[in-house]
Amino acid sequence: MATRILIVGGGLAGTIIANGLCRQVGDEISKGNISITMLGTSETHMYQPGLLYVPFGKIREKELFRPQRKVLDKKIIFHVDPAKNIDVDSQKVTTESGKVYEYDYLVIATGSRIMPQNIPGMVEGAHWLYDLDGARKMRDALEAFEGGKIVVNVNAPHKCPVAPVEITFMLHDYLSKKGLMDKTEITYTYPIGRVHALEPVAEWAKPAMDQHGIKYETFFNTKEVDPKAKTISSEEGVTLNYDFLVTIPPHNGAEIITNSGLGDGGWVPTNKTKLLREGSENVFVCGDTTNIPISKAGSTAHFEADTIIDNLTSLITEKRWARDYDGKVFCFVETGMNSGTYVWFDYNTPPNPGAPSQMIHWFKLAYNRLYWLSARGLL
Amino acid sequence: MSERKTIDARGSFCPGPLMELIAALKLVQIGDEIEILSTDKGTVNDVPEWVAKVGHEMGEITEKGDHWSVVVKKAK
Numbered sequence: 346m347a348t349r350i351l352i353v354g355g356g357l358a359g360t361i362i363a364n365g366l367c368r369q370v371g372d373e374i375s376k377g378n379i380s381i382t383m384l385g386t387s388e389t390h391m392y393q394p395g396l397l398y399v400p401f402g403k404i405r406e407k408e409l410f411r412p413q414r415k416v417l418d419k420k421i422i423f424h425v426d427p428a429k430n431i432d433v434d435s436q437k438v439t440t441e442s443g444k445v446y447e448y449d450y451l452v453i454a455t456g457s458r459i460m461p462q463n464i465p466g467m468v469e470g471a472h473w474l475y476d477l478d479g480a481r482k483m484r485d486a487l488e489a490f491e492g493g494k495i496v497v498n499v500n501a502p503h504k505c506p507v508a509p510v511e512i513t514f515m516l517h518d519y520l521s522k523k524g525l526m527d528k529t530e531i532t533y534t535y536p537i538g539r540v541h542a543l544e545p546v547a548e549w550a551k552p553a554m555d556q557h558g559i560k561y562e563t564f565f566n567t568k569e570v571d572p573k574a575k576t577i578s579s580e581e582g583v584t585l586n587y588d589f590l591v592t593i594p595p596h597n598g599a600e601i602i603t604n605s606g607l608g609d610g611g612w613v614p615t616n617k618t619k620l621l622r623e624g625s626e627n628v629f630v631c632g633d634t635t636n637i638p639i640s641k642a643g644s645t646a647h648f649e650a651d652t653i654i655d656n657l658t659s660l661i662t663e664k665r666w667a668r669d670y671d672g673k674v675f676c677f678v679e680t681g682m683n684s685g686t687y688v689w690f691d692y693n694t695p696p697n698p699g700a701p702s703q704m705i706h707w708f709k710l711a712y713n714r715l716y717w718l719s720a721r722g723l724l
Numbered sequence: 725m726s727e728r729k730t731i732d733a734r735g736s737f738c739p740g741p742l743m744e745l746i747a748a749l750k751l752v753q754i755g756d757e758i759e760i761l762s763t764d765k766g767t768v769n770d771v772p773e774w775v776a777k778v779g780h781e782m783g784e785i786t787e788k789g790d791h792w793s794v795v796v797k798k799a800k
C-alpha cells in the first residue's frame with residue numbers, strides 16, 4: 346500500500362513541499378508506492394509579497410496570480426476542497442464537502458489571515474494591502490489623496506515583518522514624486538520600544554525616518570479606531586489624528602486550527618528544529634502556521650519546506666531523519682521606490698543588513714518573478 | 725482559574741521576545757500569566773518598560789544561566 350502524504354494548504358509552504366517531494370520521490374509516486382494529495386482553498390495561487398506594489402501602481406495584478414494546477418507537479422492530486430477538521434489521533438482530515446482523507450504523513454500549511462475586525466473601528470477606518478481587495482482600495486484612495494496626516498499603524502502579530510517600513514518609505518517616495526509631501530505628515534506607529542523588531546533594521550530605519558521627516562510613535566498597541574473622528578488610540582494611552590490610516594492588521598492562524606483544537610489563535614505548537622507538531626511523530630507544520638517565535642515570512646516557509654522535504658524523503662525511503670531546521674530567514678527590504686537591502690539570520694546568527702542599493706532593489710524586482718521557480722521547487 | 729503559558733523565545737531575533745509577549749497576551753484571559761524565555765538581555769528592560777506603560781503586572785525576572793525568564797500577568 347502506498348505511503349500517503351496529505352498536505353493541507355495550497356500556499357507557498359504547501360506548494361514547495363509538494364513539488365519538492367515530487368523531485369525527490371517522483372519515481373516512487375509513478376510506481377504507486379507514494380501518493381501526495383493537497384487540499385487547497387483556491388484554484389489560484391497568489392504571490393502575496395507582490396501586493397506591496399499594488400497601491401503604488403508598480404505591478405500588474407496579473408503578475409500576482411497563476412493557476413495552482415499549473416504551479417503543481419502533475420503527480421500531485423490536488424483538490425479545491427477546504428479542510429474543515431483535522432483529527433491527528435485518528436489520522437483523518439475531513440473537508441467542507443464531507444470527504445474524509447486518511448494519511449500516513451500530514452503537512453499542515455494553512456497559513457495566517459488578517460484580523461482587522463479584532464480592533465474596534467479598524468475595518469471602517471483603515472486601509473491595508475495584505476489582501477487584493479484592500480490593496481486595490483488603498484491604491485484608489487491614494488490616487489485621490491491630496492495631502493494631510495497619514496498614520497502607518499503596525500499591529501502584532503503580523504506576517505512579513507519588514508513590510509511596515511517598506512510601506513512607509515515607499516509612501517514617502519510616492520507622495521514626494523506627486524509633490525504632496527510638503528502638505529503631508531507621516532507618522533509610523535510600532536508595538537515595541539523601537540521602530541522595528543530587528544534591532545539592526547531599527548538602527549537603520551530610525552535615522553532614515555528622521556532624515557525623511559517621518560514621525561514615529563513607539564510602544565503603540567492599537568486599542569481602537571474612531572473612523573468618524575478620524576483618530577486612532579493605543580493601549581498605552583496615546584491618540585493620533587489621521588486623514589489617511591494604513592494598518593498592518595493583527596493576524597491569526599487559520600480557523601481550522603482552532604476548530605480542530607490544534608492551537609490557540611490558529612498557531613500550531615511546533616518543534617523548532619524538527620518542525621513536527623508537538624506530540625505527533627507524523628504531523629509536520631510549515632510556514633505561518635507554526636507557533637515558532639520567528640518571522641512569519643515567505644522565506645521562513647521556504648527554508649522550513651526544504652527541511653521538511655529532506656526529512657519526509659529520508660523517513661519514507663530510509664527510515665531516518667535527514668537534518669534539523671536552523672531557523673534561517675531571509676528578507677528583502679525595499680527602502681524606497683528605487684533602493685533596497687536584505688537581511689538574513691537564523692537561531693544562532695544575528696541579523697546584519699547591508700547598506701541599501703539600487704542593485705538589491707532590482708534583484709527584489711527580479712525575485713518577484715523568480716518566485717514561481719521557488720513555488721515549483723526549482724529555486 | 726488563572727493559567728500560566730510559557731513562550732520559548734530563545735534565539736528569536738524577529739519578531740523577538742516582546743512582540744511574542746504582546747501577541748501571546750491577546751490570546752489569554754485577564755489574570756493569566758505569560759512566562760517569556762529570552763536569550764536577549766534587553767528583554768529584562770524592554771518588558772518591564774512596556775508593562776508599566778500599558779498597565780499589566782510584572783512577575784518575577786529570573787536569570788537562568790544562558791537565558792532569562794520574565795513573567796507578566798495580564799491585568800486588562
